[in-house]
Amino acid sequence: MLQRTARTLARPCTPRPRRARVASRRLALLTTAEKDAALHAAADAVLAASDVVLAANSADVDAARESGTEDSILDRLRLTQARVEGIASGLRQVAGLPDPVGEVVRGSTLPNGLEIRQLRVPLGVVGMVYEARPNVTVDAFGLALKSGNAALLRGSSSAARSNAALVEALRGALGAQGLPADAVQLLPSEDRSSVTHLIQARGLVDVVVPRGGAGLIAAVVRDATVPTIETGVGNCHVYVHAAADLEMAEKIVVNAKTRRPSVCNTVETVLVDKAIADTAVPQLLSVLQAHSVVVHGDLPGLVPATEADWSEEYLTLDVALAVVDDLDAAVEHIDRYGTGHTEAIVTSDLAAAREFTARVDAAAVMVNASTAFTDGEQFGFGAEIGISTQKLHARGPMGLPELTSTKWVVWGDGHTRPA
Amino acid sequence: MLQRTARTLARPCTPRPRRARVASRRLALLTTAEKDAALHAAADAVLAASDVVLAANSADVDAARESGTEDSILDRLRLTQARVEGIASGLRQVAGLPDPVGEVVRGSTLPNGLEIRQLRVPLGVVGMVYEARPNVTVDAFGLALKSGNAALLRGSSSAARSNAALVEALRGALGAQGLPADAVQLLPSEDRSSVTHLIQARGLVDVVVPRGGAGLIAAVVRDATVPTIETGVGNCHVYVHAAADLEMAEKIVVNAKTRRPSVCNTVETVLVDKAIADTAVPQLLSVLQAHSVVVHGDLPGLVPATEADWSEEYLTLDVALAVVDDLDAAVEHIDRYGTGHTEAIVTSDLAAAREFTARVDAAAVMVNASTAFTDGEQFGFGAEIGISTQKLHARGPMGLPELTSTKWVVWGDGHTRPA
Known part of the structure; x- marks a missing residue:
């Protein structure tokens, strides 16, 4: 005994x-x-x-x-x-x-x-x-x-x-x-x-x-x-890649922003690839505004963005939106402003998905899924004490x-x- | 690519x-x-x-x-x-x-x-x-x-x-x-x-x-x-239990102290169970002294010990030795003075071995083995960057x-x- x-x-x-x-x-x-x-x-x-x-x-x-x-x-x-x-x-x-x-x-x-x-x-x-x-x-x-x-x-x-x-x-x-x-x-x-x-x-x-x-x-x-x-500070991004299914991108962005805006896995910045910006930006703005989301950024018609819009969490029905040159630029933006919580790409291109998941340094990297899934219950742990954004x-x-x-x-x- | x-x-x-x-x-x-x-x-x-x-x-x-x-x-x-x-x-x-x-x-x-x-x-x-x-x-x-x-x-x-x-x-x-x-x-x-x-x-x-x-x-x-x-601070103990094979205890203590006295997995304090102290202490002293080890402690004939003898590493051919009442007292001594590196028990009693390994809070707990085995190469890792004595x-x-x-x-x- x-x-x-x-x-x-x-x-x-x-x-x-x-x-x-x-x-x-x-x-x-x-x-x-x-x-x-x-x-x-x-x-x-x-x-x-x-x-x-x-x-x-x-x-x-x-x-x-x-x-x-x-x-x-x-x-x-x-x-x-x-x-x-x-x-x-x-x-x-x-x-x-x-x-x-x-x-x-x-x-x-x-x-x-x-x-x-x-x-x-x-x-x-x-x-x-x-x-x-x-x-x-x-x-x-x-x-x-x-x-x-x-x-x-x-x-x-x-x-x-x-x-x-x-x-x-x-x-x-x-x-x-x-x-x-x-x-x-x-x-x-x-x-x-x-x-x-x-x-x-x-x-x-x-x-x-x-x-x-x-x-x-x-x-x-x-x-x-x-x-x-x-734990818990999540300046999360969704990158809408050149080869994204736009309808899927809209659903993911809306879910990641509006499901529960005050939690750490909500999206705070949407990055749109330049190659599809002409069609993607108006569509995303339209669906976000339809969900009462205020969009901040440097594009005409948006609430003008300051540095804080890129570097801080809103935790409200606000989101920042930027057009980026390519996947490289998206990764660099995330590297600069992300807090290592959850980052997502929407794409139908396998090589882009593999590169994004390999290069982005975060606790969770999503392909064609809402950032809202980073959660102990969702991952099948039954309960969670918090979401660690450190590496050790x-x-x-x-x-x-x-x-x-x-x-x-x-x-x-x-x-x-x-x- | x-x-x-x-x-x-x-x-x-x-x-x-x-x-x-x-x-x-x-x-x-x-x-x-x-x-x-x-x-x-x-x-x-x-x-x-x-x-x-x-x-x-x-x-x-x-x-x-x-x-x-x-x-x-x-x-x-x-x-x-x-x-x-x-x-x-x-x-x-x-x-x-x-x-x-x-x-x-x-x-x-x-x-x-x-x-x-x-x-x-x-x-x-x-x-x-x-x-x-x-x-x-x-x-x-x-x-x-x-x-x-x-x-x-x-x-x-x-x-x-x-x-x-x-x-x-x-x-x-x-x-x-x-x-x-x-x-x-x-x-x-x-x-x-x-x-x-x-x-x-x-x-x-x-x-x-x-x-x-x-x-x-x-x-x-x-x-x-x-x-x-x-990493690396090891105030390690060997507890010679009442049911220890004394010849085995001597070999383990001598190996743990003399193999390389300056490294962190060397034994610094030997704890001897009161039940066998009358025979075990003289035998251990004799074999340690034969290996040029200076023994510190409160017993007659030893170099008188101060608090530092129990709480600090020697990293030399010195060792502290104390008689403890029982396994409880050994665990308490280790709990008070150990640095959470490596602790060992010598015993042929299975229940004592299980209790010691369950209760002692350290990176490695040895039963009938030298503390010198706590080492990345020995554990089969091929190389080690250090020995962590923290829990995270x-x-x-x-x-x-x-x-x-x-x-x-x-x-x-x-x-x-x-x-």
Whole structure:
């Protein structure tokens, strides 16, 4: 039997990252069945706490409204009984996903007889810094727990009451299952100091994932001494190639822009090949305008574009449009302005499709498909913790395996290494 | 045909990281055959430049000797004709390794017919900060080139002439092959400013790998804004369990300490289980002393230990030894003082072996084997860029795949995502 009790029990006065670390040692040794039972218990606890959670959320929403928060953000902040039920069923869904911990990634028997295996193990303590949506609190907890990690959550102050009510329910469920409540801890959100402590808790926190706007992410990455994973900034392009099916291009551009303009995989710039610009540009403008999209650019009749139109995300029903000389120029434009999230080409030319996918440097490159498909659920991961736009460790939608590290386990029978 | 010419040619006055980035775009598109031909050409060029390299090295060694550098470091710095030949054959060996770029890591056809594949792609620009050994200059170039990356190398000032001669040979070979010479660039080593520029060239440099002592690594990690991979600090333990075969334990401890005391996988602390201490401790002391190892600890007759004996590497023929109550106490000691490199248990008890490997959090955990086996060549990788002691991206010996990222390539035929 494995020993499952940590010797050193952390007390409440111990700083949160240290308590998370102690909890993480136990989480790493849990069986899949134990973790899944805890996830179902947590789902039950969230449902049982619905009234408390909804009352807390109501106070958050009222305070945000009074301080002049815009409706779209209020909508993300607001919980309803149906949304609480959705949050709980998200936990049950994570319980149904395969457990990444213990998976043998590689392994072999060396010529000297040593047996080596590289196993997936939890990262340890995962920090999240995120914006208003309270569902992220529970989602992040669920994904962290399933992958054997303790979670340190720093949500937005506008959701403080909602998050506190949710985390109290989760901690109660863990305690009732005999698991350490410190597997999930909410950090204070009154000021930025809790973010600073989190991202500088080197040796205690194994990774911090910022989820939010470009400003939040840049600040976290700049000041962090713990490893971070950048997520979510998507200045995505659709390049309508000379050999594009124009009807297909229209459908893809409209879908990529209008399906949910505020998310990171929405298209922000359309690049049209010069060879077909005379017909393609008017058609695209017409269909975009029919969908209430405001088009920015240097062409006559468009809202005049500045540098920011090319380099920043709109996240609204706006899009920039430029004519480019050829595929080379399209790749160069993307190289200059893209954020490495998702880039797409529309073409019926195989060589152009191969060249575009080979040369464009991004987490996802689409051929004849909407940028909206870059998403953990769409890719079949069941859930996602965010979309990484960096190259180290994880790139693109991050599911459970991306919340793990590895460990080499080596078995011998007295092996020593010759000089 | 893929377009292989970068539009924007970088000029020599452009800063090195930007020139590396331009070069990396071409390297990413090279075929395996092109890269292997370049590696063989580079090996030929290093051999052809032997006289120049040896003369430069001689000047480095003389200057280092005059400034009072100790013999062991002079030995690492010194090149001979045989060592130059070894460096060249190292490049040919890398040419013989499998190319990681283009490997399909995962892939599926989604229910909607979208075909998704996750491919290995180069990281882009890889920075290395390292100490005296000039062979690292060529090894790092070779591994970076084979994995499609440009290399920015910042070696030690004591090896400046040797490194300059080697890099000139490598750049000449690349140019003669029609490849960008900026695929390898040596950074000035007179002062620390080139390190600072390298580790803060965010957006141009994709990863920096520091290789050297704990001080160097800590400074790089603290000041970097580009992602880093920590390597090489190994405060490794061997735990001689109550059910250990004592003869096996002696052989493993002696091998792990004396084979090459200055490398990171050497054992620095031996933990002996209390249950067998009365016989095991005298036997271990006797065999260690017979191998000229100085033993530090709190037991009578040992060199008295301070906190540093437990927390720091000796990298010499010294070792610390402590008696621990049981497996729990051994794991706690390792948890407190280990650096997450390699930890070993000697035992014939299966449950103890399983518990130790499950609970100890390190890049490699050995059962009945010397810590000296944590090494890329030993693990069958053919070559290694370093041994990562961090959890993100790579952990343990890093070979060619660890110098890559991934990209999702998605093929559709007009797919749009439903609301």
